[in-house]
Amino acid sequence: MSLLVKICGLSTRETLQTALEAGADMVGFVFFPPSPRHLSLELGRELGRQVKGRALKVALTVDADDATLDNIMDALSPDIFQLHGKESVARLRDIKQKYGRPVMKALPVETAADLAVLPGYAAVADRILFDARPPKDATRPGGLGAPFDWHLLQNLELALPYMVSGGLHAGNIAEAVRLTRAGGVDVSSGVESAPGVKDPEMIKAFIRAARATQELSVRELSVR
Numbered sequence: 001m002s003l004l005v006k007i008c009g010l011s012t013r014e015t016l017q018t019a020l021e022a023g024a025d026m027v028g029f030v031f032f033p034p035s036p037r038h039l040s041l042e043l044g045r046e047l048g049r050q051v052k053g054r055a056l057k058v059a060l061t062v063d064a065d066d067a068t069l070d071n072i073m074d075a076l077s078p079d080i081f082q083l084h085g086k087e088s089v090a091r092l093r094d095i096k097q098k099y100g101r102p103v104m105k106a107l108p109v110e111t112a113a114d115l116a117v118l119p120g121y122a123a124v125a126d127r128i129l130f131d132a133r134p135p136k137d138a139t140r141p142g143g144l145g146a147p148f149d150w151h152l153l154q155n156l157e158l159a160l161p162y163m164v165s166g167g168l169h170a171g172n173i174a175e176a177v178r179l180t181r182a183g184g185v186d187v188s189s190g191v192e193s194a195p196g197v198k199d200p201e202m203i204k205a206f207i208r209a210a211r212a213t214q215e216l217s218v219r220e221l222s223v224r
């Protein structure tokens with residue numbers, strides 16, 4: 001069972017190349033102006049071309065309207081939309097239908113009560129991303145480098161594929177995956193030297209740690 005690794009918020013040719021060569025399964029591009037990782041459509045087009053099918057291109061948006069999604073489709077032609085705002089279940093359905101792309105819905109988690117919305121979204125989304133709920137005064141709903149309590153997902157039964165994010169880094173992936181049994185990990189701040197500045201060595205270390213975690217899980221399964 002391969003653990004999916006998503007490196008999010010890539011914004012330079014060099015760090016995108018590092019992520020691709022190190023074996024990222026998904027590369028994320030942020031289209032949200034308040035974010036330090038926000039990409040212009042032109043840069044999104046250029047970076048999208050560089051991917052050349054070596055990883056899935058993920059377009060991260062936050063409550064984007066159709067005109068914005070139209071532009072992103074034209075520039076990046078993403079393989080997946082990551083919806084990281086307060087998009088409703090009906091909005092997810094509309095986006096899937098209009099753009100013909102899978103959607104990954106990010107759900108903010110702080111307490112067990114946050115999981116109450118899961119069945120509604122799981123009926124429409126193709127994948128769920130559990131992320132830390134941002135503080136009330138945050139300027140963006142993610143990419144803040146803070147984890148949530150992974151024990152909250154310990155007894156989760158979800159048929160849909162899911163990933164975890166929020167404050168992950170090379171040193172804590174193993175524990176996050178052990179507790180949540182997620183099929184994928186998503187990182188932004190944990191591979192940066194400053195907000196929005198990706199560090200090639202940290203990207204490589206994160207992907208190495210994810211692959212080691214995967215090996216560990218396979219070995220644990222085979223001795224059971």
Ligand SMILES: O=C(O)c1ccccc1N[C@@H]1O[C@H](COP(=O)(O)O)[C@@H](O)[C@H]1O
Pocket residue numbers: 008009028030032035036037060062084129131140141142143144145146165166167168186187188189190
């Ligand atoms: O990265 C951002 O700036 C961002 C902006 C708006 C919504 C989500 C954003 N990032 C996503 O947040 C999670 C957690 O990131 P981190 O590793 O804690 O920094 C991840 O899914 C990013 O893709």
